[in-house]
Amino acid sequence: MLIKVKAAHEIPSSEITPESVYRARRAFLKGAGVAGAGLLAGPVLGQEASGTVASPNNSPEALNLASKPQWLVEQVAARQPVPDEGLFTTGEMLTPFQDVTTYNNFYEFGTDKSDPSRNARAFKVDPWTVEVTGAIGKPGTYTLEDILKPHALEERIYRLRCVEAWSMVIPWVGFPLGDLIKRFEPTSKAKFVEFITLIDKNQMPGQRSRLATIDWPYREGLRMDEAMHPLTLLAVGLYGDILPAQSGAPLRLVVPWKYGFKSIKSIVRINFRETMPNTTWSDLQPNEYGFYANVNPAVSHPRWSQATERRLPGSLFMPNRIGTLPFNGYAEAVADLYKGMDLRKLY
Ligand SMILES: Nc1nc2c(c(=O)[nH]1)N[C@H]1C(S)=C(S)[C@@H](COP(=O)(O)O)O[C@H]1N2
Numbered sequence: 001m002l003i004k005v006k007a008a009h010e011i012p013s014s015e016i017t018p019e020s021v022y023r024a025r026r027a028f029l030k031g032a033g034v035a036g037a038g039l040l041a042g043p044v045l046g047q048e049a050s051g052t053v054a055s056p057n058n059s060p061e062a063l064n065l066a067s068k069p070q071w072l073v074e075q076v077a078a079r080q081p082v083p084d085e086g087l088f089t090t091g092e093m094l095t096p097f098q099d100v101t102t103y104n105n106f107y108e109f110g111t112d113k114s115d116p117s118r119n120a121r122a123f124k125v126d127p128w129t130v131e132v133t134g135a136i137g138k139p140g141t142y143t144l145e146d147i148l149k150p151h152a153l154e155e156r157i158y159r160l161r162c163v164e165a166w167s168m169v170i171p172w173v174g175f176p177l178g179d180l181i182k183r184f185e186p187t188s189k190a191k192f193v194e195f196i197t198l199i200d201k202n203q204m205p206g207q208r209s210r211l212a213t214i215d216w217p218y219r220e221g222l223r224m225d226e227a228m229h230p231l232t233l234l235a236v237g238l239y240g241d242i243l244p245a246q247s248g249a250p251l252r253l254v255v256p257w258k259y260g261f262k263s264i265k266s267i268v269r270i271n272f273r274e275t276m277p278n279t280t281w282s283d284l285q286p287n288e289y290g291f292y293a294n295v296n297p298a299v300s301h302p303r304w305s306q307a308t309e310r311r312l313p314g315s316l317f318m319p320n321r322i323g324t325l326p327f328n329g330y331a332e333a334v335a336d337l338y339k340g341m342d343l344r345k346l347y
């Protein structure tokens, strides 16, 4: 299946290679008059013919991690390259590493966009375990290695569209969630999958805050067919390296056709169930955030329009506002999942 999203800023599909993405980015930054700063801020993308985005060789400190598990660094390095076309890449300029890792939503580390990269200091990802429970044949507590070792990792470039109407284009490293789910042998009662983030007040200042409105831990969920969809990614890296703490280390979900809040970070529990789980944002504001949260330019948030988005990076003088696409541009691949549903009501 070939999904092409036509946008004014898109480069021809014949040029969709990491190198041309890099060139497009250079041209963009020059045009915006921030070439120097922008190019120094981010890593240089892959100039070699390998088709992967070059790894910036980050220190643990730079990623806000206590350590970088060597086996995981190596598994990420051995990833399959980004395909030249199709569903798992886009023709758009990548959002620079600097923006991807300093403009974050991760309320466990604070509510400002710059809080997660500043407050997630020496985050511990080793050891890390994931408890897998519910309607499956193989429940248990799995180490991160148990979870990841059998899977070949892939690099995939996806758009990420936040419900707050900004977006990025991010080169993730991960593998299809469906491949992991099959290993747990779900039973016929597994109709939904629930995901839960780490709760650790010592490491996560947002969970200590008396001002916090969220009832921790952060929770998300998918219907089983959404979880099994080939686009649904379990990510362990971005820009060719393991995930920084602020991006959801060591393991996070990426569901590119849904608003960003579905893409839950730092997962410690996966639960298979017969009924729809409660989820953090729809519990907090059910009239503003729903369970499905499919990107939909036709359904406004009660307090703002969803028809357009601010593509990062931008600036005061060049906000880089673009039209939002149904299902974030992935409609051809996912619209069938929602046949017969009223997506105005089931937002
Ligand atoms: N545990 C947890 N996961 C989370 C969030 C959060 O606050 N806590 N924020 C969500 C929101 S609103 C968005 S837009 C994305 C942002 O991902 P990024 O910071 O890697 O771009 O993470 C999502 N996952």
Ligand SMILES: [Mo]
Pocket: 105, 161, 162, 163, 164, 259, 260, 261
């Ligand atoms: Mo978001």
